Amino acid sequence: GLANTFVLRNGLARDALVSSVQGRKGDKTNKYAVEGFFDYSQVFNTGVAGPTSGFRYSIEGGKVSGKFIAKVRHKLVSNTFDCNDMGYLDRNNYFNVGSTFGYNIFKPFGRFMWTINEVNTDLSFMYEPAHRTFFTITGKHIFTFRNFLTVGANWLMNPIKAYDFFETRVAGRYLIYPKNYELGGFLSSDYRKKFSLDLNASHRIFLERNRTITKYSISPRWRATDKLFIVYKWENERKHDNVGFVSLLPTGQIVFGVRNLNTVISTLTTTYIFTNTMGLSLRVRHYWSEVDYTSYFELNENGKTENINYTGNADLSFNAFNVDLVYTWQFLPGSELSVVWKNAVYTSGQVLYGSYAEDLNHVFENPQINSLSLKLIWFFDAGRYLKAKK
Numbered sequence: 065g066l067a068n069t070f071v072l073r074n075g076l077a078r079d080a081l082v083s084s085v086q087g088r089k090g091d092k093t094n095k096y097a098v099e100g101f102f103d104y105s106q107v108f109n110t111g112v113a114g115p116t117s118g119f120r121y122s123i124e125g126g127k128v129s130g131k132f133i134a135k136v137r138h139k140l141v142s143n144t145f146d147c148n149d150m151g152y153l154d155r156n157n158y159f160n161v162g163s164t165f166g167y168n169i170f171k172p173f174g175r176f177m178w179t180i181n182e183v184n185t186d187l188s189f190m191y192e193p194a195h196r197t198f199f200t201i202t203g204k205h206i207f208t209f210r211n212f213l214t215v216g217a218n219w220l221m222n223p224i225k226a227y228d229f230f231e232t233r234v235a236g237r238y239l240i241y242p243k244n245y246e247l248g249g250f251l252s253s254d255y256r257k258k259f260s261l262d263l264n265a266s267h268r269i270f271l272e273r274n275r276t277i278t279k280y281s282i283s284p285r286w287r288a289t290d291k292l293f294i295v296y297k298w299e300n301e302r303k304h305d306n307v308g309f310v311s312l313l314p315t316g317q318i319v320f321g322v323r324n325l326n327t328v329i330s331t332l333t334t335t336y337i338f339t340n341t342m343g344l345s346l347r348v349r350h351y352w353s354e355v356d357y358t359s360y361f362e363l364n365e366n367g368k369t370e371n372i373n374y375t376g377n378a379d380l381s382f383n384a385f386n387v388d389l390v391y392t393w394q395f396l397p398g399s400e401l402s403v404v405w406k407n408a409v410y411t412s413g414q415v416l417y418g419s420y421a422e423d424l425n426h427v428f429e430n431p432q433i434n435s436l437s438l439k440l441i442w443f444f445d446a447g448r449y450l451k452a453k454k
Contacts, residue, residue, distance in 0.1 A: 069150040079108040080149035081115075090128070098125030105146050118145030118156070126164075133166040143192040155230060158197070162186040172210065180206040190229050193236060198226040212254040218266070220246040227367060231309050232318055239307070239320065240367040242272035248279070260285045262297075273322075275305040291337045299329040310360060310378045318363040319374055327353040328420050341394040351384040352423055354416055381416050383427050385409040398443030408433045 067084040082105045090097035100123035106115040119142050126135035140159035147153050166182040181204070188198045199222065206216040226241035248266025262283040269276050283297040303325040310319040334346040360374040387407040394400050411430045417423040 069147075071149040075110060078110060078149075080146070081106045081108075082147045082149075082151065093129075095127060095129050096125075097128045098123065100124065103145070103147065105144075107146050107149075116144055116146070118142045120145045120147075120156075131168055133164065133168070135164045137162045137164075140191065157191045158188060159191050160186055160188040175209055177208045177210055177212070179208070180204070195227060195229070195238070197229060197238075198222060198241070199224055212256060214252040215249070216251075217247070217249045219248070220268070232363065233309055233312060234318060237318060237363065237365075238367045239363060242270045242275070244268055244270040244275075246277070255285070258287045270305075272307075273305045275307075276303075277306075278302045278304075293335045295331075295333045297329075297331045297333075299327075299331075301325070301327045305358075308355075310357070310374075311376060317372070319360055319372060319376075320363055320369060321357040321360045321378055323355050323357045323378075325353065325355050327351075343392055345388075345390045345392070347386075347388040347390075349384075349386045350424070350427070351382075352420060353380075353382050354423070355380045356416055377414060379414050379416055381411075381413055381423065383409070383411040383423065385427050396443065398441075400439075400441045402439040404437045404439070406433075406435045406437075 065086045067086070069080075069082045071080045073079055082103060084101060084103040086099075086101040088097060088099035100121065102121040103119065105118045105120075107117075108115045120140065122137070122139040124135055124137035127133055128135065138159070138161050141153075141156045143157035145153070145156045163185050164182060166180070168178070168180045169176075170178045172178070183203045184201070186198070186200045186202075187196070188200075189196050200220065201223065202218070202220045204216060204218045206214065208214045222241070222244050225243055227238040228241045229236075229238045231239050246266055246268035248264070250262065250264040252262045253260040262281070262285070264283075265280040267276065267278050279299070279301045281297060281299040283295060286294045288294060303323075306323050306325055307320055308323055310321045312318055328350075329352075330350045332346075332348045335343060336345075337343040355378070357378050360372055360376075360378075361369040362372040363369055385408065387405075389405045391403045392400060393402075409427055409430055409432050411427060417426065
């Protein structure tokens with residue numbers, strides 16, 4: 065496959081060109097396969113002679129089907145690759161190598177319908193300057209019983225200290241990331257029933273002070289009728305003694321802080337189907353995150369920290385409340401009309417309310433943003449049109 069994007073702004077801002085080639089090759093039984101892609105970007109900045117070029121590639125291959133799977137992979141993103149003019153790239157300047165080993169059974173056995181078991185290893189590096197960053201081992205184990213109850217466990221470990229080059233916000237500087245271990249699990253009841261429930265929880269410990277991350281979620285699902293379906297999800301993540309970037313001082317000092325974070329995400333999703341070609345969906349989501357700093361320190365050249373007399377205040381409370389109402393009508397095969405209403409409220413400040421309920425009371429005191437959009441997709445069957453002309 066080939067892909068290409070080109071953004072031309074007629075001298076008002078930068079222009080950009082990104083080209084991509086992708087491929088996959090498997091044997092006749094699809095037991096073994098290799099696949100990958102190569103992307104090349106060029107950014108033409110105004111007033112600068114010549115483009116800034118960058119590249120990205122990925123390759124993965126191995127045994128991809130059957131009870132036992134085994135794959136190896138490699139990905140590299142150069143420090144100048146940029147596809148954000150017509151795409152999204154969260155970060156560049158890294159490369160990694162990894163492997164996946166799995167053992168899966170998709171036929172009923174004993175009390176189970178099927179099981180998936182997988183272990184992944186990933187070793188990551190900075191591309192420029194070349195330096196090892198993270199080594200991570202993860203695993204997941206999922207079992208579905210004959211009554212369609214599904215349970216699972218997942219785990220993660222960083223068994224050696226790592227070097228975080230991204231959190232510092234300064235090229236070439238890094239923060240030493242401690243060894244850490246995580247264990248979690250989930251439960252999902254039978255989705256065939258009118259009422260079902262998803263539960264998820266995990267706990268992560270760091271070999272540094274009392275640093276931990278605890279997460280859980282509860283999500284009931286209700287199929288009220290054949291036309292109405294409702295899902296609610298409550299998610300909570302608490303980070304204790306977490307470490308994060310605070311500020312870069314004019315003196316060149318990089319300030320970090322020890323902080324406690326509490327993040328709550330509440331989401332209600334409702335879908336109503338009028339006919340097999342027409343439906344209405346509603347999504348209401350509230351994201352709240354509160355950051356409370358307990359101490360500040362300076363980052364040294366060796367990635368370690370020392371105390372600093374910092375008088376600033378980096379505490380933060382952030383809210384994002386969104387409502388999305390979408391009407392969809394598939395009036396012809398491949399053709400769709402969508403009407404979307406969006407309502408959004410965003411707040412940010414240093415006042416910490418301490419509780420989710422109290423914070424929510426203040427959200428709607430802020431200005432709201434409303435938007436209405438209409439999208440029409442019309443599939444034109446050129447073959448049928450030309451045949452009719454003849």
